[in-house]
Amino acid sequence: MNQRNKPESTLHRHASQNDGCGDAGHGHRHDRIDPCCSATANAAADAALPTPAPAPVGLDRVRYRIDKMDCPTEERLIRNRLEPMPGIARLDFNLLERELTVYHRLHDPQPIAAALEALDMAPSPLEAGAPAAAAAPALSARLKWLLAVSGLAAAGAEALAWISGQDASWPVVTLAAVSILCTGLPTLKKGWIALRNLTLNIYFLMSLAVAGAVIIGRWPEAAMVVFLFALAETIEALSLARARHAIRALTALAPETAEVQVVDGWQEQAVTTVAIGSRIRVRTGARVPLDAVVASGSAALDQAPITGESLPVDKQLGDALYAGSIVTDGVVEATVTATAGDSTLARIAAAIQDAQAQRAPTQRFVDRFAHYYTPAVVALAVLLAALGPLLSGGAWGDWLYQALVLLVIACPCALVVSTPVTVVSGLAAAAGHGILIKGGAYLEGGRLLQAVALDKTGTLTRGTPVLTDAVALSDVPLDNAFLIAASLDQHSSHPVAQALVGGWRARQPDAVALAVEDFGVFNGRGVKGRIGTQQWHLGNHRLVEELGVCSPALEAQLAVLENAGKTAIVLCAASGPVALFAVADTVRPESRAAVTALKALHVMPVMLTGDNPATARAIAGQLGIDDARGNLMPEDKQAAIAELRGRHGTVGMVGDGVNDAPALARADIGFAMGAAGTATALETADVAIMDDDPRKIADFIGLSRRAGAILKQNIGLALGIKIVFLGLALSGHATLWMAVFADMGASLLVVFNGLRLLRHFSWQAATASHI
Secondary structure, eight states, X not given: OOOOSOOGGGGOSSOOOTTSXXXXXXXXXXXXXXXXXXXXXXXXXXXXXXXXXXXXXXXXXXXXXXXXXXXXXXXXXXXXXXXXXXXXXXXXXXXXXXXXXXXXXXXXXXXXXXXXXXXXOOEEEEOTTOOOOOOOOSSOHHHHHHHXXXXXXXXXXXXXXXXXXXXXSHHHHXXXXXXXXXXXXXXXXXXXXXXXXXXXXXXXXXXXXXXXXXXXXXXXXXXXXXXXXXXXXXXXXXXXXXXXXXXXXXXXXXXXXXXXXXXXXXXXXXXXXXXXXXXXXXXTTOBOOSOEEEEEEEEEEEOHHHHOOSSOEEEOTTOEEOTTOEEEEEEEEEEEOSOGGGSHHHHHHHHHHHHHHSXXXXXXXXXXXXXXXXXXXXXXXXXXXXXHHHHHOSOHHXXXXXXXXXXXXXXXXXHHHHHHHHHHHHHHHHHHTTXXXXXXXXXXXXXXXXXXXXXXXXXXXXXXXXXXXXXXXXXSOHHHHHHHHHHHHTTOOOHHHHHHHHHHHHHOTTOOOOOOEEEEEETTTEEEEEETTEEEEEEOHHHHHXXXXXXXXXXXXXXXXXXXXXXXXEEEETTEEEXXXXXXXXXXXXXXXXXXXXXXXXXXXXXXXSSOHHHHHHHHHHHTOSEEEOSOOHHHHHHHHHHHHHHHSSEEEEEOSGGGHHHHHHSSEEEESSGGGOHHHHHHOSEXXXXXXXXXXXXXXXXHHHHHHHHHHHHHHHHHHHHHHHHHHHTTOOXXXXXXXHHHHHHHHHHHHHHGGGGHHHHHHHHXXXX
């Protein structure tokens, strides 16, 4: 597993500088980070994208599951009722899970429940951290029968009225009444609740339209309106259930029980009762029940549900296991590292739930538009009914009928429902691909990115150096020099030291390290120690200069290594240099493709690193990055982001270390790499890449652009259909049932269009395979 939250200077203890002298403190300068720098950057950042509001501090919170909250219509009704109540601070809605979170200052939340009961919303309190309950089927057998009877009765009423020419004969009225009673009562009840709460929603407008049609004797149309509306609502509920299932499929992966070691063997226990430190066993074909670390055995695991990785990952002693991943081959015993409620999977589920509650910019625009649009069209309908007969003549009933048509058109249902469905589909598609997006604002904002700054260590490179070169500089055999250098460095936990020791063990697997006395560390330069009677030094160019044993020939060799992006280490005896070693951080195999993909999207990649400029240029040259900046401290990275924003506009920052925090905060969108192994990244990043694949940055931008295109299509569809039928209504050519069909048809169109995002990455893969 890659190291996280490390200072970027991990390669600098031995690193020589460009000028051959360097800064003695350079190897540790990134460790001195002001703990307030992230907060300062947040305060200073003039972010172009809206930041989702954090949960209020110092307030009580209560969660409800509301089974009758299916769409934004109910959300608006609840807002209108609860927001004016004293003591209510904020409402967070999760429509797909039918959940409402209320932040309040009340001593007793009972008035909240009473208000929801008065709205006939059937609230059920949820305990903190409780998982979403399984949804009831959207199409029960009883509803199927009621829809069938209502449809047949409405069609019969229309047929009889057409044959007889009478809309109010008793057979027509009887059939129409049967149709209305079968499927119209819930709508009429909700319309009455909306009227009591002075809310203009689709149920109030539909109820008014049905009542008006009955008053003027248009019974067949009243019945057809009720049936079409109920049918469209049912289809819409089934469509939303698909998006709801996509989210639950991502977050309900861990099994409910675990095989836990007890005194006399192994026992199945509920995961909620398993404590940290317990030993569990996972067999082939089973899902890992809890986050854990392998204690014995080895296995291949499918981590796709967590990280989006397409191939199984081999796990051995000390490797991390994530709850929800699947053992494809092997058996492992592991030590539990997190409770069920604090696992990586649980944090992903919580993040997705919070992201659904955040309102995307387009959704806020649509809500503002609907706030003015609906009353304006209702006012137009009233004027049409009142002034039409006076100004243009004609029967009062005909003008009232056209006003009722306008009332149905007045509801912006298609507009309002299109955004949350599209956003949630995008969030679900991204999570399934190993990309956790922390809200609709970032899903929409990704399409605006013009430049992306990438940290080098741990993002474009593996973050773990390996030995690349070993050269003898004297008559001391290289194997002997290797043994001496490894003996010195095995006392250090520094990544460069460990790379040298690892290279020695690979070369001399049976050798035994020598005893070292008088061991010491030169910060930022190297180490020293006595082996037998000989004093040895092992370190960077700066240390060699201090010892006074540097030479033009050695300078030239060091320059070659540095220009290749490697870190040089020199072993020195009292007589001078004995051997030269070099280590390098290896480039991820996906990094070149990641940079190419960003360029294909016309997004400029920029590399920011604390490494020396020579190393930065060498790595950037391998990857095709034109703008690479080295020797950057945390505040330098922050300043670089500010400069990029001034030059390019919207900028993203990709990092995985604590020293990236100021730059991540300054960027419009902050990306955290390898977030599956870092709780902090899951909580603080705007977008978390669950594995270490930098190609997913471009994948996210592509998803964002497609989501933006679909949102524009949905707004165009909804408004276009409204405008067409508004014109037909004003010209007297639209019928009531046609208006209902158009309104609900538009809603279904935008819902189905939004659901296409669920297949974005499978569609992308299929397209790529044909290129």
